[in-house]
Amino acid sequence: MPSPYRALFAAPGSKGFSAAGFLGRMPLSMMGIGVVTMVSQLTGRYGLAGALAATMALSAAVLGPRTSRLVDQYGQRRVLRPAALCALTAATGLLLAARQGLPDWVLFGCAAGVGAVPSLGAMVRARWAALYRGSPRLHTAYSFESVVDEVCFILGPIVSIGLSTRWFPEAGPLLAACFLAVGVCWLTAQRATEPAPHPRGQHDSGSALRTPALRVFVATFVATGAVFGSVDVITVAFADELGHKAAASVVLALYAAGSCVAGLVFGLLRPQGAPEHRWLLGVCAQAVSMIPLLLVGNLLFLAVALFVAGLFVAPTMITTMGLIEQHVPRARLTEGMTWVSTGLTVGVALGASVSGWVIDASGARAAYGVPAVSGAVAVVVGFLGYRRLSGPVRRRGGSHEHHSEREEHHVA
Numbered sequence: 206m207p208s209p210y211r212a213l214f215a216a217p218g219s220k221g222f223s224a225a226g227f228l229g230r231m232p233l234s235m236m237g238i239g240v241v242t243m244v245s246q247l248t249g250r251y252g253l254a255g256a257l258a259a260t261m262a263l264s265a266a267v268l269g270p271r272t273s274r275l276v277d278q279y280g281q282r283r284v285l286r287p288a289a290l291c292a293l294t295a296a297t298g299l300l301l302a303a304r305q306g307l308p309d310w311v312l313f314g315c316a317a318g319v320g321a322v323p324s325l326g327a328m329v330r331a332r333w334a335a336l337y338r339g340s341p342r343l344h345t346a347y348s349f350e351s352v353v354d355e356v357c358f359i360l361g362p363i364v365s366i367g368l369s370t371r372w373f374p375e376a377g378p379l380l381a382a383c384f385l386a387v388g389v390c391w392l393t394a395q396r397a398t399e400p401a402p403h404p405r406g407q408h409d410s411g412s413a414l415r416t417p418a419l420r421v422f423v424a425t426f427v428a429t430g431a432v433f434g435s436v437d438v439i440t441v442a443f444a445d446e447l448g449h450k451a452a453a454s455v456v457l458a459l460y461a462a463g464s465c466v467a468g469l470v471f472g473l474l475r476p477q478g479a480p481e482h483r484w485l486l487g488v489c490a491q492a493v494s495m496i497p498l499l500l501v502g503n504l505l506f507l508a509v510a511l512f513v514a515g516l517f518v519a520p521t522m523i524t525t526m527g528l529i530e531q532h533v534p535r536a537r538l539t540e541g542m543t544w545v546s547t548g549l550t551v552g553v554a555l556g557a558s559v560s561g562w563v564i565d566a567s568g569a570r571a572a573y574g575v576p577a578v579s580g581a582v583a584v585v586v587g588f589l590g591y592r593r594l595s596g597p598v599r600r601r602g603g604s605h606e607h608h609s610e611r612e613e614h615h616v617a
Contacts, residue, residue: 209345209473216336218398225395226329227353229388232322232381234361237261237553238437238457239377240299240316242369245441247303255438255561257299257316262434262554264320266547272323273543280402282393285323289389292322296382300375325388326354327542334530334538335400341475347526348472351519355468358461366441366454400539418532419541421590422525423548425488428583430552432495435560435575436460436511437553443569444504456508463515471520480524481594487521488587492580498573528594552579 214220237258244254268288275284295318302311333346365377393399437457444453494514501507525545533541556579563572 209342210349213333213337213342213346213349216398218395219333219336222329222332222392222395222398223349223353225388225392226325226350227357227388228384229325229392230354230357231361231384231388233326233354234358234461235365235381235384236296236319236322236378237434237557238362238441239365239369239381241438241441241557242366243300243303243374243378244312245445246369246374247306250565251438251442252561252565253309253312255557255564257312258434258438259554259558259561260313260316261319262550262557264317265322266320266550266554268320269324269543269547269550270540272321273327273540274537276323276328277403277537277539281328281399282396285328285389285393288321288323289385292319293382293386295319295321296378300378304375322385323389324543324546325392326350327539327546328392330526330542331400331539332398336398338530343530344475344523344527345472347523348468348519351523351526352465352468352472354522355461355465355515355519359458359465362437362457362461363454366451370451403537416533416541417593419529419544421586421593422529423544424590425583425586426525426545426548427552427555428579428586429488429491430549430554431556431559431579432491432552432576432583433549434553434556435572435579436498436556438557438560439564439569439572439575440507440511442564442572443501443507446569447504449504452504456504456511459508460511460515463512464518465515467516468519468523471523480528481591484521484524484528484594485587485591487517487524488583490517491521492584495577495580499577501570501573532594 214223240261241251241254241258244257245251248254272284272288295315299312299315299319302315330347330350333350334343337343337346361381365381368376368380369378440456441450441453444450444456491514494510494517497510497513498507501510526542529541529545530538556575560572560575563575
C-alpha cells in the first residue's frame with residue numbers, strides 16, 4: 206500500500222473501525238441486487254423485483270438521515286444497534302415471505318423495514334473526520350473509504366448473485382444480513398474512536414439539509430443514484446437475455462473496479478484549484494460515460510464500457526465528501542454525509558423501479574436509455590446549483606458556532 210495510505214493507520218483504532226465499516230457496508234451492494242436476483246428467480250417478475258429494491262432504497266432515504274441525526278446527538282453505539290436490529294428483523298421477514306409465496310403487500314412491508322439499516326459509510330467517515338480534521342490526510346482518508354466502497358461493490362454483487370444463482374435464491378440477501386450484524390456490533394464496540402456526540406442543547410435542532418450546498422449535492426445525486434440503480438437491474442436482465450445471468454456479477458464488478466482504480470490514484474494526488482470545479486466536471490464525465498451503453502450489443506462491450514464509466518465515480522464522490530466537510534456544521538457532519546447517501550438511495554430506487562418496468566415492457570437494451578437520461582439530469586441540476594457551492598463557506602464547530610468565512614473561486 207502506498208505510504209500516504211499507510212500513514213492513515215498510524216492513529217490507534219483506525220484499522221479496527223475501518224475493517225468493521227467494510228463488513229458493515231457489504232449489504233449496501235449485496236442486499237438490493239440480492240433481492241432482485243432472488244425475486245426474479247422465485248417469481249420471474251423483474252418489475253416486482255425492481256419495485257422491492259426501490260422500496261428498500263426509499264425507506265432508507267426516509268429513515269437514514271433521521272438515524273444519523275440521532276447518532277450526532279447521542280453517539281453511534283446508542284443508535285446503531287437498535288436500528289440494525291430493526292433492519293435485520295425486516296430482512297428475515299422478507300426472505301421468509303418470498304420463500305412462502307406470500308402476497309406482494311407482505312413483501313413490500315418487509316422491504317420497507319429493511320430501510321432502517323444505518324449508513325456505516327457515514328459513520329466511518331465521521332470517525333476519520335474526527336481524527337484528521339484540518340489535515341491533508343483527510344483527503345486521503347476519504348479516498349481510501351471510496352476505494353473500500355468500490356471493493357464492496359466489486360465483491361458484493363459477485364457474492365450475492367453467485368450464491369443466489371448457484372446455491373439457493375435467498376442465499377445472497379441472507380449473507381448480507383449477517384455482514385450487517387457483525388459490522389455494526391464490531392464498530393460500536395470500538396468506543397475510543399467514536400466521535401463525541403453533540404446533544405441537542407449545544408446547537409440548534411435544524412437539519413443539516415438547511416445548508417444550501419448540501420441541497421445541491423442531494424438533488425444532483427438523486428439523478429446519479431438513478432444511474433447506479435438502473436445499471437444494476439438492467440445488467441442482470443441483459444445478461445439473462447443472453448443466457449449468462451451469473452455473468453452479471455462480473456460485469457458489475459468491473460464497473461466498481463474502474464472506480465476503485467480511480468479512487469486509489471486520486472488519493473495519492475493533492476488536487477489544486479477549486480474543488481467545486483472538479484465536482485462539476487466529475488458529474489459531467491459520469492453522464493457522458495453512459496452514452497456508450499446505448500450501443501451495447503454483448504457482454505464484453507458492456508464490461509469495457511462500464512469499467513471506463515467507473516473511472517469517474519470515486520473521484521466525484523471523494524470531492525463531494527470533502528466539500529460536505531467544508532460546508533456542513535461539525536455537529537451535523539454525520540447527518541450531512543448521510544443526506545448525500547440518501548440522495549443516491551432515492552435515485553437508486555427510482556432507477557431500479559423505472560428500469561424494471563422498461564425491461565418488462567421493451568427489454569434490457571431499450572432500458573439502457575434510463576441511465577443515459579439520468580446522467581443528463583444530474584448535469585443540469587449540477588449547473589443550476591453550482592453558484593451555491595462556490596459561495597462563502599461558513600465553518601462551524603460542535604458546541605458553538607465559529608464564523609470564519611473564506612471566499613471560494615467563482616465562475617465568471
